[in-house]
Amino acid sequence: MYDPKSMKAEEFICHEEIEETLAYAQAHKNDRALITSIIEKAKELKGLSHREASVLLACEEDDLNEQVCELAEQIKLDFYGNRIVMFAPLYLSNYCVNGCLYCPYHAKNKHIPRKKLTQEEVRAEVIALQDMGHKRLAIEAGEDPVNNPIEYILDCIKTIYSIHHKNGDIRRVNVNIAATTVENYRKLKEAGIGTYILFQETYHKESYEHLHPTGPKHNYAYHTEAMDRAMEGGIDDVGLGVLFGLELYRYEFAGLLMHAEHLEAVHGVGPHTISVPRVKHADDIDPGAFDNSISDDIFTKIIACIRVAVPYTGMIISTRESEEVRAKALRMGISQISGGSRTSVGGYTEEERPHDTEQFDVSDQRTLDEVVKWLMDSGFIPSFCTACYREGRTGDRFMQLCKSRQILNCCHPNALMTLQEYLEDYASPETKAVGEKLITAELEKIPNEKVRKLTIEHLAAIKEGSRDFRF
Ligand code: SAM
Numbered sequence: 001m002y003d004p005k006s007m008k009a010e011e012f013i014c015h016e017e018i019e020e021t022l023a024y025a026q027a028h029k030n031d032r033a034l035i036t037s038i039i040e041k042a043k044e045l046k047g048l049s050h051r052e053a054s055v056l057l058a059c060e061e062d063d064l065n066e067q068v069c070e071l072a073e074q075i076k077l078d079f080y081g082n083r084i085v086m087f088a089p090l091y092l093s094n095y096c097v098n099g100c101l102y103c104p105y106h107a108k109n110k111h112i113p114r115k116k117l118t119q120e121e122v123r124a125e126v127i128a129l130q131d132m133g134h135k136r137l138a139i140e141a142g143e144d145p146v147n148n149p150i151e152y153i154l155d156c157i158k159t160i161y162s163i164h165h166k167n168g169d170i171r172r173v174n175v176n177i178a179a180t181t182v183e184n185y186r187k188l189k190e191a192g193i194g195t196y197i198l199f200q201e202t203y204h205k206e207s208y209e210h211l212h213p214t215g216p217k218h219n220y221a222y223h224t225e226a227m228d229r230a231m232e233g234g235i236d237d238v239g240l241g242v243l244f245g246l247e248l249y250r251y252e253f254a255g256l257l258m259h260a261e262h263l264e265a266v267h268g269v270g271p272h273t274i275s276v277p278r279v280k281h282a283d284d285i286d287p288g289a290f291d292n293s294i295s296d297d298i299f300t301k302i303i304a305c306i307r308v309a310v311p312y313t314g315m316i317i318s319t320r321e322s323e324e325v326r327a328k329a330l331r332m333g334i335s336q337i338s339g340g341s342r343t344s345v346g347g348y349t350e351e352e353r354p355h356d357t358e359q360f361d362v363s364d365q366r367t368l369d370e371v372v373k374w375l376m377d378s379g380f381i382p383s384f385c386t387a388c389y390r391e392g393r394t395g396d397r398f399m400q401l402c403k404s405r406q407i408l409n410c411c412h413p414n415a416l417m418t419l420q421e422y423l424e425d426y427a428s429p430e431t432k433a434v435g436e437k438l439i440t441a442e443l444e445k446i447p448n449e450k451v452r453k454l455t456i457e458h459l460a461a462i463k464e465g466s467r468d469f470r471f
Helices: 015-027 032-043 050-058 062-080 119-132 150-162 182-190 205-211 220-224 226-232 249-267 296-309 323-332 368-377 395-403 411-425 429-443 449-463
Strands: 083-093 136-141 172-176 238-241 273-275 314-317 336-338 381-383
Touching: 015 050, 015 249, 032 050, 032 062, 032 296, 050 249, 050 296, 062 296, 062 323, 083 119, 083 150, 083 368, 083 411, 119 150, 136 150, 150 172, 150 182, 182 226, 205 220, 220 226, 226 238, 226 249, 238 249, 249 296, 296 314, 296 323, 314 323, 368 381, 368 429, 381 411, 411 429, 411 449, 429 449
Parallel strands: 083 136, 083 336, 083 381, 136 172, 238 273, 273 314, 314 336
Antiparallel strands: none
C-alpha cells in the first residue's frame, strides 16, 4: 500500500506506514546503537528516511539528543552559513468559504470584518513594506472563488512587481493560497512567483476531515496532492508545512518527511522549504481547544530533526514565535524568518497594529530594523537576497548549488550586497554601524578571490547609489 511514487495521497502518505513508523521509533527510543548509527548516517549529509528521523525524534537519550542538535547546527552552517533570509507576509483578503476550525477566517465567523485589498491598497501596502526594507513577500489569502479568484491573485502579483518606490523593489513574491488546479498553478508560474507554499495543516486524514468540516478544503486528497499539480504546472519550488498543535507531532513529522520523499521520488526534487507554524490565539480561536500543543523544547527538537533529515531544504519560522523561541530555532536549522509582520488585511498602512482582521496573534512584534540588528548581534547575516530564482536557479538547479557547496561564492556575497542596500536605504544609524562592521568581517569568508574582489567593487557601487547586483 505505501508507495512514495504513487500519485494518490493515501498511498504516499500512508496511515499504516506512519503507525508502524511510530511504533518502531517508540521501540527504539533507547536503542543507543541504532540511534548512533542514524546520527552517523545523517553526518553524510544525504538525508534520512522518515523512519530513521522518527527514531531520532523519539530518542530519550540526553547525550544523543544533544548530538542531534549539534549536528543540526553544523549542517545549517555547512549549507546555509550564518545567513538568514528575510521576508514578510502580505494579507490580500480574508474572504474565505472554508470552515477550518483553527482559523479565524472560517466562513461562519460573522463578526470579523471581511476585507479584500483593492489594487490601490495593494500598492499602498507594498510601498509601506518597501519602506521597511523588504524585498521578498509571501502573499496570503483565504479561499473564495468569487471574491479571490485566481485573476485577483494574479492582478495583485502584477501590481506588487510593478511598484518601484524610491530604491524599493519587491523582487520575489511567494504565494500561500489554497490548493488549486494545474492550470491555475501554470498561471502563477507565468506571473513569476517564487515558491508556492501550502501547509498540509495535518497529515492525519481523519483529523484533517474533522478540522475542515466544510468548503473545498475538506477534500484531503485534493489538498495533499496539490504540490504534484503545482509541479505539473511548472512550479518547481514548493513549500511544505504542518500546523503543529492540531495532531500528534510525531505523526505530523513522519507525514511531512514522507511528503518530502514523495516529491523527491516523483519529481526528482524535494521541497524548497518547510515551515513550522504552531496554532496561535486569534479572534474566536483558542489554541487550548486543540489538545496536541507542543512545548518549546519539543518544538526545537522537531526543527533539529527536520534539519538533519532534509539538509538541503530551507526552513521558515514566522512571527507566530517569540524572540526567545526564534533565537533557539535559528541555531537548529531555520534559514528564513519574517520580520515586522502584520497578519491583518491592510495592516502595514495602519499607524497602530490593527487586530480586527488578524489571522493570528503576532508574538514577535519587533520592527524589521530591530530584528535585523538582533540577528547581526547574534552572529547572523540578514539577507534580502532573491537572486536564485531570478537567475533561474530553482528546483534541482538550486539543490545543485547547495550540494556543490558553491554557496559561499554565491549566496554569501549576495547576502552581503543586499544587506548593504538595506543599510544604505532603511537602517537606523545603530543598525547601520553594526552592519558595516559585519560586512567587512564577512567579506573575508568568500573563498574565490575574483568573487571577493567583485563583491568589494559592488559594495562600493551600492554606497554610490547603484542597486541590485547579484551572482
Ligand atoms: N487559505 C490558504 C489555505 O487554505 O491554505 C492559505 C493561507 S492561510 C492565510 C496560511 C496558514 O495560516 C494556514 O495554512 C494555517 O496553517 C495558518 N493558520 C491558520 N490559522 C492559524 C492560527 N490560529 N494560528 C496559527 N496559524 C494559523
